[in-house]
Amino acid sequence: MSGARLEISNLGKNFRGLRAVHDVSFAVPAGTIHALIGPNGAGKTTIFNMIAGVFAPSAGAVAIDGRKISGLRPDQICDAGVGRTFQIVRPFKGLSVLENVTVGALHRHPRLPDAQAKAEAILHGLGLHDRRHQLAESLTLPDRKRLEVARALATEPKLLLLDEVMAGLRPTEIDVMVAFLRELNAQSGITILLIEHVMRAVMALAAQVVVVSYGEKIAEGTPSEISRNQAVLDVYLGEEEVA
């Protein structure tokens, strides 16, 4: 497994005249971790949904390693090497934890026993292995967040899109997740783009931060640059203490 470069150019999305995203461009080099931040309703999840193929952009394009993927279906984009989690978790509730992750693993391992072995290994890494035979609906919220990450990783992506996987976790659990992602990135070289409100995690993980507000990119830079950027402080960080 290795990372892929994500390139977003002049991306736009209108919902019946409502301009959700306008002219957003940025790139995430292969093997790096970037964060996408911004106030609620800024268009972060809309950008994710366009990368993952939930809907096609109204303007602009998304490319993975130079190959245009915008316009493809979500399963084709998964095939191209993009894994994603959902902000509001969507486990397969009636299936066990192991079966949830196995479904993801079947994409690259068509034989069921191979996929199950792959899924078990991923569950070990995320500390969910003890709970693998429980139904997904019986998991607590932090465990469901972990399950989202496990299921996405099972598809062996080159780019991982994480939509607020830290939300609802306690500080110690955040540290565990941060350590896991950092280790994952170091070991496999996977590219990670995360939407995150938890600044503790953004500061610890991201090499670069992209800030969006009202659907437009207003700043981009290292976490320390962003925390000093006046435009960012005005729209977003003014209310929050930044480490």
Added chain:
Amino acid sequence: MSRLTSGVPLHILALLAVLLVLLVAAPALLGGYGLSVLILVLYFTYVGQAWNIMMGFAGQLSLGHALYAGLGGYAAAGLYFHYGVGPWAGVVVAIAAAIVAGGIVGYLGFRFSLAGVYFALLTIAFAEFTRIGFDNWEWAGGSGGLFLKVERNVFDVFDLRGGPVLFYYVILILAVGCFVLCRALLESRLGRYWLAIREDAEAAQAVGVPVLRCKMLAVTISAALTAVAGVWNAFYYNNLFPETAFGMSRSIEITLAPIIGGLGTLFGPFVGAVVLTGMGEIFTDISDRLHIAGIKQIFYGVALLVIVMYRPAGIWPWLARRLGIGERRP
């Protein structure tokens, strides 16, 4: 084969083997009445299993499965009646017709994202207008029906002409075959993709499941299997009417055994078929004694209500837990 039985405890395999031996020996053990009841049980097991692929596995509600059974029955019976083409060749045409019909219904429904009851309405609509079409189609006998010559005293496997024992063994082979097929499907990538779609189609697509293709496979496989039941049905009863072959009650009847027995389980359709057919026979007997017209339907309806209220997941998951077998709803 090893994949099919892997993870199944030995004593369960032994129980399944005993059940199979009993079923194979049944014609020698049962009288004519008992055998006719068992034939019904196996018929509902088979067609319930076929419907279960769509609803229980892939989560797509079809309330028009009579369409596929009816098309299958009419295709094979019509070819036999008009041209003397035997049912073993006819069944190929029957399957092809059902796949085309299922493909059309499925594509219209799934491509345009009709979900839940709206998809169900589409399936009903197709069955209904096919019924009206057959009412007016001379070749198929119109609303007056299509009749095959009754030949109970021969034993002709090639033309499927004969008495109950012949039809018993044919439906037994079909039911066992369908059971094995469903087990194999569930233990495959396609089967797991169906379960994922049933749970959450959008999340499934995000992890690489080609949702439309998998749904199309569910509807066409289910339709093809149902068409085979239609062929068997036509040759067993020797008559076909659009009203019954494509009617709403036929479609509903197909869904009952898996719903009562346990949606999405392998054994549910069989358990449901045993309970429903048994209840039907007992209530017929009681109402014959009481001499009250229609009392059977009331008993039947109340019994269904009680089962659905107290065992909403079906009888089999509950029974399996009590017996310590535990076929989980996959």
